[in-house]
Amino acid sequence: MKQVKPVKHTIPETFASLLNQYIQFIRLEKGLSDNSIASYKHDIGRYLTFIHDTIGLRDLGGVSMHHIHNCLQELTAMNLSTGSIARNISSIRGFHAFLMREKLTEANPAKMIDLPRQAKKLPAVLSVEEVDTILSAPDRSTLVGMRDAAILECLYGTGIRVSELIFLQMDQLFFDIGFLRVIGKGNKERLVPLGEPALKAIQAWVEKARPTFAGGAGAGAVSGLPGGAQTQNRVFINQRGAPLSRMTIWNIVRKYSVATGIEKHVYPHIFRHSFATHLLEGGADLRSVQEMLGHVSIITTEIYTHVDRTLLHQVHKEFHPRA
Secondary structure, eight states: OOOOOOOOOOOOHHHHHHHHHHHHHHHHHHOOOHHHHHHHHHHHHHHHHIIIIIIOOSOGGGOOHHHHHHHHHHHHHTTOOHHHHHHHHHHHHHHHHHHHHTTSSSOOTTTTOOOOOOOOOOOOOOOHHHHHHHHTOSOTTSHHHHHHHHHHHHHHHHOOOHHHHHTOBGGGEETTTTEEEEEOGGGOEEEEEOOHHHHHHHHHIIIIIHHHHTTSSGGGGGTTSTTHHHHHTBSSBOTTSOBOOHHHHHHHHHHHHHHTTOOSOOOHHHHHHHHHHHHHHTTOOHHHHHHHHTOSSHHHHTHHHHHHHHHHHHHHHHHOTTO
């Protein structure tokens, strides 16, 4: 990939703040390379400059699909490649989806903008052995180690998103039946099964370590935190009793992947990719995986069947005498 030049667009201060929030979000959630991050920042910066300077809008809540189409026409007039246009559309769609999800705007005007059909990039995954190595790394005899083990086991054992994990509430845990009740995108609820290792790790954290982090008196000890009962009811908290951030989850994952010497780029979302891929490799049906991941469309889940096929090709090539 070619290096992206630094952004030179003059972005109004209000828009720049929203852009920075989004860049921080994709950096932590998606584990993108520095150059990919620069591409997003460049694309969205150019888009925001167009919205502000050419369209004359001062509030992104006023952006319509028509405005976005006008911007894309400008990009087409610049003779950008189909791939570049597709990347810009993807950047704009992701940006507006983030604004709506964070309740910074009320609607996503880019939702219905079609993306040119291109070959999908297969998500990176860890092998079962690599996952086992990372999950075995925390020292579970310590309070921090119990928490970190519970976080890692939860990410891989349920396939939930980082945002779903950090907002997970105590009343969403159902140890007796081995399920989590997850609040996903669009406030849609789903039940996700907890495997025995994840269930035991989370239960150990909740019963043996979390009360100490919460001040020795359980969740009620952090009642002074912003957000009221929902905040004090978070499953995963830090040593001061406060909720964890996306950056903290990133650092935890990075800490143990580096400690175990795994050379792959390991980031929180890779556990979700690995969860889905390993289920399909083990024979799970696509609809069940879709339900557990919380995908609205099964088309989104189908990307993991391509990962599975790639692995099958590798096995065939290695072991078949006429491969």
